[in-house]
Amino acid sequence: MGxxxxxxxxxxxxxxxxxxxxxxxxxxxxxxxxxxxxxxxTAVLGEASARxxxxxxxxxxxEARQASWEQERGRARADLExxxxxxxxxxxxxxxxxxxxxxxxxxxxxxxxxxxxRRHDQETALAQAAGFAARLLERVADRDLEARLLNLVIExxxxxxxxxxxxxxxxxxxxxxxxxxxxxYVMSDVQRQALESALRGLLGQLPRCDFNEEPALIAGLxxxxxxxxxxxxxxxxxxxxxxxxx
Amino acid sequence: MEQEQIxxxxxxxxxxxxxxxxxxxxxxxxxGLWLGAWLLGRRLRAEPxxxxxxxxxxxxxxxxxxxxxxxxxxxxxxxxxxxxxxxLVVANLVGLVPGLHSPTRDPSATAALAVAVFLSVHWFGxxxxxxxxxxxxxxxxxxxxxxxxxxxxxxxxLALAVRxxxxxxxxxxxxxxxxxxxxxxxxxxxxxxHVVEAxxxxxxxGMLALIYIASAIQTRATAPAQASDSG
Numbered sequence: 267m268g269x270x271x272x273x274x275x276x277x278x279x280x281x282x283x284x285x286x287x288x289x290x291x292x293x294x295x296x297x298x299x300x301x302x303x304x305x306x307x308t309a310v311l312g313e314a315s316a317r318x319x320x321x322x323x324x325x326x327x328x329e330a331r332q333a334s335w336e337q338e339r340g341r342a343r344a345d346l347e348x349x350x351x352x353x354x355x356x357x358x359x360x361x362x363x364x365x366x367x368x369x370x371x372x373x374x375x376x377x378x379x380x381x382x383x384r385r386h387d388q389e390t391a392l393a394q395a396a397g398f399a400a401r402l403l404e405r406v407a408d409r410d411l412e413a414r415l416l417n418l419v420i421e422x423x424x425x426x427x428x429x430x431x432x433x434x435x436x437x438x439x440x441x442x443x444x445x446x447x448x449x450x451y452v453m454s455d456v457q458r459q460a461l462e463s464a465l466r467g468l469l470g471q472l473p474r475c476d477f478n479e480e481p482a483l484i485a486g487l488x489x490x491x492x493x494x495x496x497x498x499x500x501x502x503x504x505x506x507x508x509x510x511x512x
Numbered sequence: 513m514e515q516e517q518i519x520x521x522x523x524x525x526x527x528x529x530x531x532x533x534x535x536x537x538x539x540x541x542x543x544g545l546w547l548g549a550w551l552l553g554r555r556l557r558a559e560p561x562x563x564x565x566x567x568x569x570x571x572x573x574x575x576x577x578x579x580x581x582x583x584x585x586x587x588x589x590x591x592x593x594x595x596x597x598x599x600l601v602v603a604n605l606v607g608l609v610p611g612l613h614s615p616t617r618d619p620s621a622t623a624a625l626a627v628a629v630f631l632s633v634h635w636f637g638x639x640x641x642x643x644x645x646x647x648x649x650x651x652x653x654x655x656x657x658x659x660x661x662x663x664x665x666x667x668x669x670l671a672l673a674v675r676x677x678x679x680x681x682x683x684x685x686x687x688x689x690x691x692x693x694x695x696x697x698x699x700x701x702x703x704x705x706h707v708v709e710a711x712x713x714x715x716x717x718g719m720l721a722l723i724y725i726a727s728a729i730q731t732r733a734t735a736p737a738q739a740s741d742s743g
Contacts, residue, residue: 270620272530273520277615277624280538284545284599289591292549296571299556299564306558 392508400484403500407485409451411500415486416457419498420464434469434491445473446490448480450499461487520618534618541602541615570598577719581726585640589725592632596625597718600676604710607684608703614710616680619673626673629721630665637728646728672720679713 445465447453453461458477466472473491480488486499497503520534552567560568574594579586600616607614615621637646650661683706690702 268619269623270520270522270530270532270618272528273532273534273618273620274624274627276529276531276535277538277621278628280535280542281595281599281625281628284542285592285595287542287546288549288595288598291546291553292567293571293591293594295549295553295556296567299558299560300568300571303558 388511389508392511396504396508399504400501403484403504407450407500411485412449412451412487413457415498415500416453416461419487419489419496420460422498423464423468423496426468431468434494436492445475447475447477448483448488448490448499449477450479450481450483450485452479453477465491520613520620532618532620533613534615534621537606537612538603538615538621540612541599541606545598545602578722581722582729585636585729588640589636589722593718593722593725596629596721597714600625600714600717601711604680604714605707607680607687607710608706614680614684616676616713617684619677622673622677622680625676625717626669629672629724630669632721633665633724633728636725640729649728668720668724672717676713676717679709683709 447458447461458475462472462475465475469491483499483501486501486503487496488499488502489496497506520532522530522532523536524531552563555561556564571594574597575586575590578590578593582589603615603621605614606612607617616625634646650658687702687706
């Protein structure tokens with residue numbers, strides 16, 4: 267039980283050796299493993315922090331981009347609505363103009379149709395009137411009426427203006443031209459001589475006269491002198507009246 | 513014969529050196545710790561098993577204890593204090609193994625450990641503060657206290673040795689007496705008390721050593737000491 271110096275010194279040396287053993291074989295390896303694990307954990311945490319920061323950065327960028335998209339979409343929508351409004355206005359204006367043009371066109375067409383109908387009715391009325399007048403005149407016309415018309419022709423030829431006389435002169439110049447005389451009834455020799463006398467007084471010479479009968483004239487004469495036609499019959503008068511009424 | 517087993521006794525002699533059972537047991541403990549540390553060191557993995565987890569937990573617990581007392585000098589002091597704790601735990605508990613006796617029941621062994629603590633206190637104090645600064649603290653606050661400082665160094669070292677020896681020897685004696693008196697089964701609760709007492713004594717011895725070392729390192733003004741530590 268007593269104190270022993272050998273044991274004391276050996277225990278002291280043993281303890282110092284044990285300090286080295288445990289430091290070399292226990293503490294250092296375990297500490298190294300702990301530090302490696304801590305380093306890995308730190309690295310993982312760092313990586314996680316970096317990824318988190320990156321994720322947050324991406325999130326911020328995404329949110330900023332989304333906000334930008336929202337603004338851009340809003341602007342695009344506003345532009346689109348403005349453009350639609352303008353286009354709607356333009357189209358509405360064009361439609362109104364087109365409608366106005368169509369209305370005007372319809373109005374013009376209606377007016378034209380109305381005018382056409384009116385004219386057609388007028389023409390029909392005139393034609394019917396001319397027909398009625400012609401049938402009436404056919405019934406009342408006779409040689410006496412034609413004789414009176416011949417007298418009127420002769421009187422008119424005598425009062426023909428100088429300009430018309432000058433225009434008729436080339437037609438019968440050198441005796442080449444001929445005067446064609448159409449009458450509803452056969453003219454008597456007296457009537458023919460009176461007409462030829464009037465023509466000689468008008469033209470200065472007596473051209474060759476061809477007398478023909480044309481019952482369609484109802485009563486009266488139609489005299490062709492070159493390019494000129496002198497109408498003194500009821501048929502042409504009725505046509506003149508109808509055309510003048512148009 | 514029983515007295516021979518309870519108290520340390522010489523097993524053999526090599527020249528003038530007497531080899532007691534205390535030394536042989538210490539060698540056995542050292543061999544076991546070395547083998548355990550070597551086997552553990554070969555099988556350390558990133559994903560720890562049960563044994564590695566326990567070893568890492570023990571190291572971290574000791575580190576935390578040392579860091580609380582010496583936050584800036586932990587790396588220097590830790591191997592010594594950790595060895596002290598591990599050896600004392602194993603040495604105190606080895607007496608529970610039939611045929612073996614705790615080395616710490618021998619005053620020569622506890623005296624050796626106390627002297628090791630005594631020397632380590634001065635070693636770390638001089639290494640960290642420098643010789644002049646360390647010796648100067650014996651003269652503070654006044655040189656008149658120098659003898660009392662010296663007496664305190666001796667007595668606390670002696671107290672370390674005697675405390676550990678007395679407690680462990682008493683545990684051995686109580687266990688032996690109970691076996692004699694009450695047979696084999698009755699001492700089991702007492703043996704549990706032995707385990708607790710062995711752990712407590714190991715903790716007390718190691719913690720006192722740590723406090724002594726810390727007091728030697730931090731005897732000067734705290735701010736300059738910390739400044740030099742951090743430097």
